[in-house]
Amino acid sequence: AHQRNESAGSDDDLNRESIDALEIFDLIRTIKDPEHPNTLEQLKVTELKGISVDDEHNTIQVMFTPTIPHCSMSTLIGLSIRLKILRSVPDRFKVDVKITPGTHDQEQGVNKQLNDKERVAAALENSHLVSVLENCLYGFE
Amino acid sequence: MPLRELCSLRGHEDRVWCADWHPHGDMIASCSGDRTVRVWRRFDSAGDSSWVLVATLSGDHQRTVRSVAWSPDGQLLACGSFDATVTIYARDEEGRFTALHTLEGHENEVKGVAWDNEGRLLATCSRDKSAWVWERSPDGEFEMAALLHGHQQDVKHVVWHPLKQVLYTASYDDTIREWREEDGGADEWACTAILAGHASTVWALAFEKFPTMETEEDGARDRGNPRLVSCSDDTTLIIWQARGDSERARKWQQACTLTGYHSRAVYSVDWSPANCIASAGGDDRINVFVEEGGARGGEPGGAWARGCTAEK
Numbered sequence: 448a449h450q451r452n453e454s455a456g457s458d459d460d461l462n463r464e465s466i467d468a469l470e471i472f473d474l475i476r477t478i479k480d481p482e483h484p485n486t487l488e489q490l491k492v493t494e495l496k497g498i499s500v501d502d503e504h505n506t507i508q509v510m511f512t513p514t515i516p517h518c519s520m521s522t523l524i525g526l527s528i529r530l531k532i533l534r535s536v537p538d539r540f541k542v543d544v545k546i547t548p549g550t551h552d553q554e555q556g557v558n559k560q561l562n563d564k565e566r567v568a569a570a571l572e573n574s575h576l577v578s579v580l581e582n583c584l585y586g587f588e
Numbered sequence: 589m590p591l592r593e594l595c596s597l598r599g600h601e602d603r604v605w606c607a608d609w610h611p612h613g614d615m616i617a618s619c620s621g622d623r624t625v626r627v628w629r630r631f632d633s634a635g636d637s638s639w640v641l642v643a644t645l646s647g648d649h650q651r652t653v654r655s656v657a658w659s660p661d662g663q664l665l666a667c668g669s670f671d672a673t674v675t676i677y678a679r680d681e682e683g684r685f686t687a688l689h690t691l692e693g694h695e696n697e698v699k700g701v702a703w704d705n706e707g708r709l710l711a712t713c714s715r716d717k718s719a720w721v722w723e724r725s726p727d728g729e730f731e732m733a734a735l736l737h738g739h740q741q742d743v744k745h746v747v748w749h750p751l752k753q754v755l756y757t758a759s760y761d762d763t764i765r766e767w768r769e770e771d772g773g774a775d776e777w778a779c780t781a782i783l784a785g786h787a788s789t790v791w792a793l794a795f796e797k798f799p800t801m802e803t804e805e806d807g808a809r810d811r812g813n814p815r816l817v818s819c820s821d822d823t824t825l826i827i828w829q830a831r832g833d834s835e836r837a838r839k840w841q842q843a844c845t846l847t848g849y850h851s852r853a854v855y856s857v858d859w860s861p862a863n864c865i866a867s868a869g870g871d872d873r874i875n876v877f878v879e880e881g882g883a884r885g886g887e888p889g890g891a892w893a894r895g896c897t898a899e900k
Contacts, residue, residue, distance in 0.1 A: 541852065541870065563760070563789065563821070564853075564870070565654075565744070568603070568621065569670050569697050569715070572651050 466536055468498040471507060474535050475528050479586040481520050481579065490514055492524060497547060505539045507532065512547040521551055525561040526570060527583045591874065591898040595639050597628050606655045611662045615642075619653035625667050625677075627685070648675045648687050655700050659707040664688075666710055668698035674712050676730065689730055693720060700745040704753055709733065711755050713743035719757050719767070721777065734777040736767050747793045750814055754780075758790035764818055764828075766840070783828055783840050788821035791854065797861045815843065819854035819867055823847070825877075827865075827892070849875045849894055864895065872900035 472495045476488035487493040497510035509528055513521045529544045536542075544561050546554045560566055570576055602621030609616055616628045616639075627643040651670035658665055665677040665685070674691040695716035702711045710730065713719040717740070723733040741760035748755055755767040755777075766781035796814035816828040825846040832838035852870035859865050865877040880891040 559760075559788070559821075565697075565699065566715075566742070568652060572670060 464537060465502045466500055466507070466540070467502065468495060468500045471498050471500060471509065471532065471536075474531050475509065478524075478527050478531060479583045480514075481523050481527075481583055483514075487511070487524070487528075493528070506541050506543070507536065508543045508545070510545055510547045512550045516550060517552050521546060521553070521557050522560055523579070523583075525557065526567070526576075527580045529561060529567065530571065530577075530580050531584050591876065591896050593898075595637075597626075597639055597641070599626055599641050599644075600624070602652075605652065608656045608658055610658050611660060617656040617658060617665055619656045619667060621652045623649050623651065623653060623669075625653055625656055625665070627665075642683060643685050645675075645677060645685055645687075648690070649673070651697075654698060657701045657703055659703045660705060661707055664703075664707070666701040666703065666712075668701040668712055670697040672696050672698060672714070674698055674701060674710075676710075688728070691722060691730055693732060694718070697742075699743065702746045702748055704748040705750055706753075709748070709753060711746040711748065711757075713746045713757055715742040717741060717743060717759075719743050719746055719755065721755065733775050734767075734769070736765075736777055736779070738765055738779045739763070744789060745792045747795060750795045750797065756793050756816065758793050758818060760789045762786050762788055762790060762820075764790055764793065764816075781840055783816075783818070785826050785828075785842050785845075786818065786820040786822050786824070789853075790818050790820050792856050793818050794857050794859045794865075796859050796863075799861045813838070816840070817857050817859055817865055819857040821853040823850045823852060823854060823869070825849075825854060825857060825865070825867055844892055846877060846892060849873075849877075849897075865892070874898045 475493050476486060478487045480487060480490055480492065483490060492511050492514060499508045511524060511528060525544045529542060532542050545558045551557060600618065600620040600622050604618050604620045607616050607618040614630045617625060619625045623646065625645040626641055628639045629642045630637050630639050649669040649671050653667050653669045655668045656665060663679060667675045672694045675687050676689040677685045678688045679685055694712065694714040697715040698712055699715065700713045708724055710722040711719055719736040720732055721734040722730045724730055739757065739759040739761050743757050743759050745758040746755060753769065757765050764783035765779050767777050768780050770776045770778050794817050813830045817825055819825045826842050827844040828840045829843040830838040830840050850869035850871050850873060854867050854869045856868040857865065863879055867875050875897050876895045877892045878895040880893050
């Protein structure tokens with residue numbers, strides 16, 4: 448379950464596997480909050496209605512809602528959502544992970560970090576950070 | 589003028605972050621998340637050309653190699669890495685590469701490297717919000733000549749003016765800054781302009797190139813002031829033009845904004861000697877723009893049109 452789908456990313460349209468919002472929700476609902484013994488679904492940080500998938504145009508957008516407007520873990524939560532999706536869906540997809548508008552003091556700053564591919568790539572080279580993220584990702588599976 | 593794929597260079601085992609043409613045009617250096625730098629060479633025979641991997645430089649960087657740049661004489665290759673260091677490789681007559689120097693000083697990820705037109709100065713930039721200017725002494729050593737602080741956030745990219753020792757930096761703080769050595773020298777560099785216009789991270793910069801532009805005298809006499817193009821996370825490109833009578837009074841103005849051609853961040857841009865601008869975006873699209881009427885240095889707001897597009 449930790450590996451990218453082998454048939455994914457193929458140029459062959461016959462192998463094209465379509466994805467919908469429910470599948471994305473199933474991937475991220477079990478992610479554990481870094482500070483609580485609960486899942487993002489239980490805390491209503493992620494909800495199905497915050498996810499939109501355009502399979503034809505290869506885009507996935509996930510909006511998540513921090514538990515409090517000054518939650519210092521928002522970047523970590525966003526990264527865990529991004530990492531789980533990155534490891535699970537075909538690489539034809541462009542993924543945007545954002546804070547639900549109006550639910551965080553640093554909304555713009557967190558969104559900018561989470562969607563900067565260079566900062567994300569650098570963060571995911573940090574083995575300590577990745578082990579923290581993996582604990583969130585797979586703690587409840 | 590359709591864009592046609594000539595060749596695909598396969599070998600890297602992770603995302604390729606940057607590629608740079610050797611000044612002779614027969615080699616390309618590329619770098620990747622696989623922590624290696626690879627050098628590819630073109631071989632021509634019977635009107636056909638093929639590209640071959642001729643060197644894999646590995647073991648010198650512990651993390652992603654983010655950027656590569658050949659020196660103007662083609663003898664040295666500078667590589668900046670997320671491990672906060674820059675490696676300088678030398679290429680000998682047999683085509684072998686040796687790591688000559690490791691430049692240390694940045695606090696964290698190095699994002700960009702660029703040589704000045706003389707190959708004497710090397711600029712590097714980092715997530716630590718600074719850019720460094722390194723000077724190559726006659727005995728081949730590199731020393732820090734200037735430490736440029738001013739950007740509020742990561743410095744994503746550095747380029748030199750094509751004729752002068754003036755540096756331009758692009759940042760996550762949405763601005764571009766111009767830096768030059770203060771009159772009187774003494775290695776004191778100052779920020780002499782801030783170009784604000786983009787609504788998000790500025791990812792890359794490129795100067796206008798002329799078919800022959802070898803010395804400052806040529807440039808001043810025949811070519812005026814080269815324009816600058818920037819590309820951004822805001823999905824646009826801006827063409828900047830410096831106007832004003834004297835060098836010091838010159839102000840950068842937005843001559844043209846290219847909007848609506850990319851649907852996601854624009855990560856890379858370059859300006860060809862034939863006066864085309866190429867941009868590459870997160871929408872998997874490459875756009876090539878041409879200046880309408882074929883004239884150079886058009887009026888403010890001068891018209892550029894998309895000549896062609898290639899999509900994945």
